Amino acid sequence: MRILLLGGTSFIGRTIADEALHSGADVTLFNRGRTNPGLFPSATRLTGDRDTGDYSALRSGSWDAVVDLSGFFPRQVTEAMEALGDSVGRYLFISSHAVYERAGLAPGSDESTPRRAPLQDAEDLDEETYGRLKVACEDEVVARYGERATIVRPGKVAGPHDDQRGLTYWARRAARGGRIALPGRPEQPVQVVDSRDLARFVLRLVEDERPGAFHAVGPAEPVTLGGVIATCAEVAGTEVEVVPVPPETAPPPFFPLVREKPLWPGQQRDASRARAAGLPTTPLAVTAADVLAWDRDRGAPPLGHGFTPEDEARILAEHAGGH
Template sequence: MHLLVLGGTSFVGRAIVEEALRCGAEVTLFGRGRTGTGLFPGVPRLIGDRDTGDCTALADGRWDSVVDVSGYVPRHVCQAMDALGDRCGRYLFISSHAVYERSGLQPGSNEDAPRRAPERTTELLDDDTYGPAKVACEDDALARYGSRATIVRPGKVAGPHDPSDTFTYWVRRAARGGRVALPADPAQPVQVIDSRDLARLVVRLLSDDRPGVFHAVGPAEPTTLGGLIETCARAAGTEVEIVPVTPERVEPMFPLVRPNWATQQRSPARARAAGLTATPLEVTAADVLAWDRERGEPPIRRGYTPQQEQRLLAGAYRP
């Protein structure tokens, strides 16, 4: 398989490239050439910048499949498709669960749940526009390639090399052990997918030349936020006591905390039938812990500092 990856050196893209190479694919990368310059020696790299509209490097070449990891607004997708023309077989777009309507969602929802209205008037991405922009990207890919298009909608992705700090916060915090402040109900369901499972699904869908839309969510067995924290502690060999707390202020998007529980109860049935694997959550946690320690545990941007957590645990803001 001759595979072109649009953005393949950061986290999800990196995992997809690693899996594709492991399976014997011939991979070409397209990107700005600013990240992961030491990764994948010998893999051809085409240099361009989707933000500035420079896709001229895609004017030549032919590929069996394209994976679009770095398309966030419809201009990105349309410019890449215009440059590629009909010189690719399948176009697989990495989308997001943010495409779905926020109200009326039921537990167990599948890929046919109502989506939000597409956004084409701005490229400023925030909580209100990110999902609708992804809707527009999906629509454009499907309009251009039809049955040659595949859409993958990951949930929260976890694994080594994750730049978001979201899962890493809980892995690192659980490794310290002791009383853990949680500004949420420990019974909240949570869905995370290992980046390597997502990568295996993507490569499998391409190998099978399978169209459609697929939820990429895990783990294999339903878990709660409290259960996830305890699993991270087991992976680290520590013990934790989870203490629900009332935060000092509103905590927007605290790591893995979601007020709408149904967003963490989406059905993975279609993706599993197509070959989605499920790495045990404890394995993911252990691998993230090892990676975090290997990189020297740099400061992370999410969650509580130890000082903030101690104030909360002292009882000043507990219910």
Template sequence: MRLLVLGGTSFVGRAIVEDALRTGFEVTLFGRGRTNPDLFPGLERLVGDRDTGDYAALSDGSWDAVADVSGYVPRHVGQAMDALGDRVGRYVFISSHAVYERTGLAPGGDEDTPRRPPVRDTEELSEATYGPLKVACEDDVTARYGTRATIVRPGKVAGPHDSMDTFTYWVRRAARGGRVALPADPAQPVQIVDSRDLARLVVQLICDDRPGAFHAVGPAEPTTLGGLIEICARVAGTEVEIVPVAPDGAPPMFPLVRPDWPTQQRSAARARRAGLPATPLAVTAADVLAWDRSRGEPPLPLGYTPEQEQAALNGHHSA
């Protein structure tokens, strides 16, 4: 099985490549060659740039499937499809749960839940445009490839090599123990999918030549944000006291804190039937903790600094 990965050296793409190689695929990478250039020595690398529309490296060759991990705007996806034409069998597009409407939805919706209107008049990625741009990309892939199109919609992805460090923040914070400031309700539900489970689903869908849309969400058991922090603490061998604090003054886009998250919960039933595994959250946390420590625990760009957290805890005590 020959697989082309558009963006395969960072986090999700990296996990897909690793799983595909374990499965026995012949993998070709397409990208700018700037991210982890020494990763996967020996694999064929085609150099191009989606931002500038440089797809010349894709003018030759054919593949049984393509996994598009780096398509964020319709131009990216449209130009890739124009370059590849019918020289690929299945086109797997990695989308997002951000495609869904944000209000009026019941928790646990399936893949037929109403999506947001597509957006095509901008390439600026923001909270308002990210989901609608992904909707437009989904529509274009389905229109071009029909039953040869597969859409995978991950929830929040966690695992080693996470460039966003969203889950890493809580793993690292829980490992310090003590009083943990949480600018949210600890009972807020969260869905975390291990990057390696997402990769296994993608590869299995390719093996089975399966069309349609699939939610990549986890873990297997329902989890709250407070429960997630406690699991991370147990893995690290520490004890935590979760202190709900006012969100006022917290950094924006706080890790895993979403006021509308209850309406964003999705069913994994279809994906489970298609082969999505369910790595226990404790295993994901342990692996992220080990990876974070191995890289020297660099500063994180999100969440509280220790000083901000202490101020939030002091404010809670005063109140």
């Protein structure tokens, strides 16, 4: 199996590349060569830049499948497809749950849920444009490849090398134990998918040549944000007390795994189609333990999101009686 990854050296792409190489696939990485350039010496490397439209390195060679990890704007997807021409068999696009309309969304919604209106020409990624741009990207892939197009819409991805910092923050915080400030509701549903499960699923879809869209969400059993924190404490061997505090205490731009509307059903997607297609389900406790071990091994550097210990102590004192 010859696989081309557009990206492939940070978090999700890194995990997919690692899984593909371990499976014996012939892996080619296309990126700018700036992030983790020493990774995967056995992979073929092609240098280009999607921001400037430099896809010249893709105009020679052929692959059984391409996995597009870094397509955020429709022009990026279109330019990549034009450069590749007929040199790839299947185009698998990593999309997002942000593609869906939120109005009228019900818990347990599947891949047929109405999507937002596509957006072609925005230059900035924000809450308003991100999902609509992904819709347009999906449409471009399906229009070009038809039955050779596969769309994967992951939930919150967690695992070692997590540069999204969602579960990493809670694993680290729960390991300290004690009273934990949560600027949201403990009963908020959360769908966390292990990055290694996502990687294995992507490779399975490619190998099986499966078309269509899939929700890559987990874990296997429903879990709340309070349950996530409790699981992180359990694997760390600590005792914690979750203390809800006002959402306005959370620093911008977001707080790890906390939704602005905590009970929004977007955190309750139906994963049955993906499960039937082979999506594996690593237990949340295993994911949390592996994230904590990885974070400790790298020295637990600043995350840039969530509360600092000093801010959390102050917020608990101000909003929870300080005891």
